[in-house]
Amino acid sequence: MKLSAPLFLLKRRAKLIARNNNVPLHKALDQIAREEGFAQWSLLSSHVAALSLSEMLLSRLDYGDLLLVAGRPGHGKTTLGLQLLIDAARYGRKAIFFTLELTERQARTHIRSLEKDTPGIGDSLDIVTSDEICANFIIRHLSGSPRGSIVVVDYLQLLDQQRNKPELSEQITALGDFASKTGVIVAFISQVDRSFDPERKRLPDIQDIRLPNFVDLTLFTKTCFLHNGKAQIHGVA
Template sequence: MQLSAPIHRLKHNAKRMARQKPIALHEALDHIAVEEGFQSWSHLAAASAGETPATAMMSNLKPGDLVLLGARPGQGKTRVGLELACMAAILGRQGYFFTLDYHERDIADLLASLNVDRAAGQFPITVDTSDDVSADYVISRLQDTTSPALIVVDYLQLLDQKRVNSSLPEQIAALRKFVKTSAAICVVISQIDRMFDLSGKDLPDVSDVRLPNPLDLSVFDKTCFLHNGAISINTP
């Protein structure tokens, strides 16, 4: 969609509108975005920035999807997952990011790198860094929500770390049942085995997913793999 002016000019217009109204800057940005034919400023910004791994994934998601997102350390899988949760509003959804790997301060730093100010209410995202995160925990948190959800769980290999939690196959089956019945979307971040680095392949695939405990990966509706800025999106 062609913008009526360069994005820096639209930002300037939003700042002027925020001063004149007066309204919050994020409200002015969203108002400008709607005038340009987008649902929100985040939608406009994503479209104007061109396709990224997160926007590529976003365009392939549909209600009821259970998705695996895998990459080696340092390839940006957590950032992509967090960006997806932040962009949930594009699909008219509430974004949730559950992590067993990061603390609140780490997430705040990642959000800042995405130019997201949660305090300003730019994006409707809920971040949960509880040590109790599991499939049952996620489902219980979302059981009474009225808005459709886009859920990101970070990460697969830690879900059954506690003995009190169900087995990994049982947890993934529970998440699959929940997203199917609630029309939610759930993206589960996964580690990739270090042997991939010696494989010579351009991108990982399901054979490279690190599985300390057995799991049939065909339970996922889609698998997405990142490496060196590229992404593959596959339907098993």
């Protein structure tokens, strides 16, 4: 059973009901759960816990978040980014993929392989493959996008590869400010440094991000690290 909206929006709706109707929050949460087809909120929460990683990630994102999705090559970070966009599109949200790595044909082929029970849903995704992609380009393209739009940028380390583009830290700062002001959610696919050793720790973390050029990683609000089929979602302190 699919929810009518991501979990964080359902929680916001329950808080509004509790405030407007002067009822305890747990009763408002149970009311929302019943509207979604569950007897109580705890059952709805259990359902969310069993969702795919992309749906779980979508439910954890707030308006204005700057998300980092990172892993070594071949561990699913691009797949997760595209699946996140597909899930957003299923909820009727605007979904845009900016890629400096894939051609549009490659991206469309990958998306079609992920569509599962909703073939054609990926056709609503906006795919941008220009070599000019950078913070200013992205911000111009997103002008007028509704709050809650989901953007995936592929990938972080390529944004300032051309010398005529601003420094990476400057670009991330600009995109963070834009996301905060507009409520658009921007996710960056990122490489993990070769020095990451899975023998020493199960998953990479923010210390393992490959940074050929400096960027203040505390500018990101959430992270998701992947390795060998495992994942962990964190807020950035």
